[in-house]
Amino acid sequence: MIVLNDIHKSYGRTQVLRGCTAAVKLGEVVVVCGPSGSGKSTLIKCVNGLVPIDRGSITVDGVSVTDKHTDLPALRAQIGMVFQNFELYPHMTALQNVSLAQIHVLKRSRAEADARSEQLLARVGLSSKLSSRPDQLSGGQQQRVSIARALSMDPKAMLFDEPTSALDPEMVNEVLEVMQALALDGMTMMVVTHEMGFAQRVAERVLFMDGGEILEDSPKSQFFANPSTERARQFLTKVLSH
């Protein structure tokens, strides 16, 4: 579904990605972890072309992200993305946030879009918050609206960049549960997270990044039981001791 081949990316003189190769199969959940600054966000933003790359190739469902002739907006519409800081539109209600792209990208009527948005907001447990604005919602609720917004395009795959890092601890689980339900429904997911519990429960594979390289790409059982690099071992000790 998602294929990354030898991705290189620099910001000015800093090389942020140094030859990353990975793949996420249809229906698979892959967790990406690694220390701060290792390039996780950059890697995941390459997948839908939000970050242009210097070298390498990326395809999503057979369509090249890097090809100049690809209609990037059309491709992005098929890949949902959830950000660390929710990034909801603050002047719109939850319902409007979820309906906007349906109306302007999928060309659904407002009524159709709103009906679909209501379903999705119900699915993330927010039926009672349709007309709340983001600042009237808790962090966990905002992140669930943001997941509903990503789902509103009926995406083939979902990208998550540290979806729970900005949340108070008591709200982390409500978001992880929604993500777990998505995974159970067979959604293809690439998830940057430090929630190793989530990785153990839901992921098929774990990628470990450090210094712009993917140092490990293993089935989760192997990653947790017996990481093959010393740096991954240290990282695991650190996050698991929390």
Next chain:
Amino acid sequence: MNYNWDWGVLLQQPYWGWLWSGLGWTLLISLGSWVIALSVGISAGIARCMPNRAIQIVASVYIEVFRNIPPLVQLFLWYFVFPELLPDALGLWIKRDLPNPEYVTAIVGLGLFAGARVAEQIRAGIAAVGIHLLPAALATGLRPLQAFRLILLPLGLRAVFGPLTSEFLITVKMSSISLTIGMLELTAQSRHIENYTFHGLEAFAVATVVYLLLGLSVTGLMRVIDRRFGAAKYRRASS
């Protein structure tokens, strides 16, 4: 001071008519240049934030050039120099056949000057409250222009509603410099009355009060709009 005040003279024709006609032109110039300022300013402000280097540069050049040349000089350039730079036929058409060339020049000149300042406000507004949402909007499949039109611009406009109001007030007052290219707006008509009646002080006093009332009405109107649709409503929602 032995100035002989005579307010009655202003009520006589043709002076009374001149004042009204001056007010009419002041309004027409202000509104005309504001329409241009808003359309050009919003476009250039958005262009300035677009993720495309070439578009950004074009917008920056416009903004820097037009807000840094004195508006009076800009009017002269548009009125006297610009037609000479065009191919003969076009220049001649502007000088001879363009209906009301002074008015068109005034609103284009003042509009492009104010537009550069509006663009800078819009850019600042979008940068302050909206631009971080661009990746999220693009990720849903919106095209960059859609993202600006639907999300970043409405947010940016709300954020800079106050400064934009001031910008419009400046434009109203700036309309008076169009007398230098022959527009008979309020200030010009007051001078006109002075020349004919030697009662310039009365005429200018009236003009002053009219500018003041215009300004106050604009401020009041903007406050109502702001409360109804703008940042105030959004602020209320957030509190």
